[in-house]
Amino acid sequence: MSTYLDCWISVANALLPQALAGEPRLVEAGENGQQSLSGDSFAALLNGDVQGKFIVALDPLVFQAPLLGEGDDQREAWGEILREVAEAAAGELLATSGKKCNVSSLASVEPSGAATRVFQLKTEANSWNLSVRDELSVSHSEGSWKTEPPPGSNGPESKSELSPGVELLLDVELEAALRFGCCEMPLGEILELGPGDVVELDRHVADPVDLIVGNKIVARGDVVLVEGNFGLRVTEVATPQKRLESIRCLF
Secondary structure: OOOHHHHHHHHHHHHHHHHOOOOOEEEEOOOOOOOEOOOEEEEEEEEEOEEEEEEEEEOHHHHHOOOOOOOOOHHHHHHHHHHHHHHHHHHHHHHHHOOOEEEEEEEEEOOOOEOOEEEEEEOOOOEEEEEEEEEEEEOOOOOOOOOOOOOOOOOOOOHHHOOHHHHOOOOOOOOEEEEOOOOOOOHHHHHHOOOOOOOOOOOOOOOOEEEEEOOEEEEEEEEEEEOOEEEEEEEEEOOHHHHHHOOHHHO
């Protein structure tokens, strides 16, 4: 079964090359468990089925490299990307093990103790040390997030509840899309958009996203990574009747 650390490594391998200039790879190095945590450290505080601190320590030299853009506050930018990785890892943990947790905060801390795993961020020209310390524990309470389908059904809603005519359409393929949020922009701002501009949406990064079919919301859930691709872990679904409204143009 996947641990949070396993999910964090998987997410970091996928997201860091996309987010950082030079597309650095995360390569394991050193003697795990024997090297002390050192460098500028950030601690993510997790609550839920998995609780405690997950600490990431970065080589101070990484802040002198423009991996996150020229002229930016590198420490603040690194804090934002590490929080994104931590939250995405929580989503992947939910998808792979059913354990639900959330990142309540991420803050700079003083490094202490031995590193659980030691890595290097490597580009073609440079490398920087990165180590993590896993101080998480798994809650054994009955609060683990699970959804069990009713006995004798094919899922949350049985296909037998649908009308006979609808069954003829069950193999029709429809285009589905994820909506992370939206915003209203003046036409002038849209025409002035250019590479590097940031458009702020009306949804927090930890909020569920919408699964859209035919301009209708049919489900909501958490974004996860599945073998390097984005996926959706469904947490809410509309009733079958509401979902059918998205394909009413087929009738």
